[in-house]
Amino acid sequence: xxxxxxxxxxxxxxxxxxxxxxxxxxxxxxxxxxxxxxxxxxxxxxxxxxxxxxxxxxxxxxxxxxxxxxxxxxxxxxxxxxxxxxxxxxxxxxxxxxxxxxxxxxxxxxxxxxxxxxxxxxxxxxxxxxxxxxxxxxxxxxxxxxxxxxxxxx
Numbered sequence: 001x002x003x004x005x006x007x008x009x010x011x012x013x014x015x016x017x018x019x020x021x022x023x024x025x026x027x028x029x030x031x032x033x034x035x036x037x038x039x040x041x042x043x044x045x046x047x048x049x050x051x052x053x054x055x056x057x058x059x060x061x062x063x064x065x066x067x068x069x070x071x072x073x074x075x076x077x078x079x080x081x082x083x084x085x086x087x088x089x090x091x092x093x094x095x096x097x098x099x100x101x102x103x104x105x106x107x108x109x110x111x112x113x114x115x116x117x118x119x120x121x122x123x124x125x126x127x128x129x130x131x132x133x134x135x136x137x138x139x140x141x142x143x144x145x146x147x148x149x150x151x152x153x154x
Contacts, residue, residue, distance in 0.1 A: 014057045017050065021061055026102070029062035029092045035085045045082035052077060055106045055119040058090040062104055063123035073101065073124040083108070083116045092121075100125055 014021075014031075017039070022030040031054065039050040055077065063070040089109050096103040106119035 011057060011060065013053060017053065017057075019054060019057050021058075024061045024065050026062060026065045026068065026097075027094050029058050029065065031058045031061065031090050033088045033090070035083075035088060037085060040085040044085055046085055046088070048079060051079075051083050051088065051108055051117050052119075054088055054090045055108050055117055056121075058092045059104050059106050059119060059121045059123075062092040062094065063102060063121075068125065070102070070123040070125050073122045075119055075121040078118045079116070080118065081114060081116045083110060087111050088116070 011019075018034060018036065020032045020034075022032060024030075033050075033054050035046050035050070039047055041047055056072075056075070059075075060072070063072075087110070090106060091109075092104045092106045094102055095105050102123045102125065104119075104121050104123065106117075106121060107115050108117040108119075109115055
């Protein structure tokens with residue numbers, strides 16, 4: 001498991017939002033967001049889309065840890081409470097994996113450790129690059145249904 005200071009996640013959206021990855025492995029990933037005011041609604045709470053991006057970023061980091069290629073297969077989000085414009089912490093825990101699919105439970109909490117958002121997400125792991133299924137040759141880079149390439153995390 002990588003610890004803070006050693007993690008470099010290639011994700012432009014996370015970088016632009018200021019998401020800080022504290023630890024990343026396929027079993028557990030944690031990140032923090034010091035919420036900038038431009039992500040807050042006029043009445044103080046953080047915009048729900050920004051909270052969902054934080055949850056998705058920590059899920060993506062865990063499911064793609066160590067250079068694993070993965071694509072999000074499904075996700076279900078529950079907004080439990082409004083998030084204030086302070087610091088948010090997100091954590092993704094792998095709860096199931098069979099080599100083809102992995103399911104993660106993600107929580108976003110505030111500074112008081114109150115759960116604000118839960119996300120149940122599933123990652124799809126395509127055929128490995130040099131697997132027997134690919135005939136020992138490099139398989140094409142996996143693509144989402146949209147045709148866009150799957151992003152890889154180091």
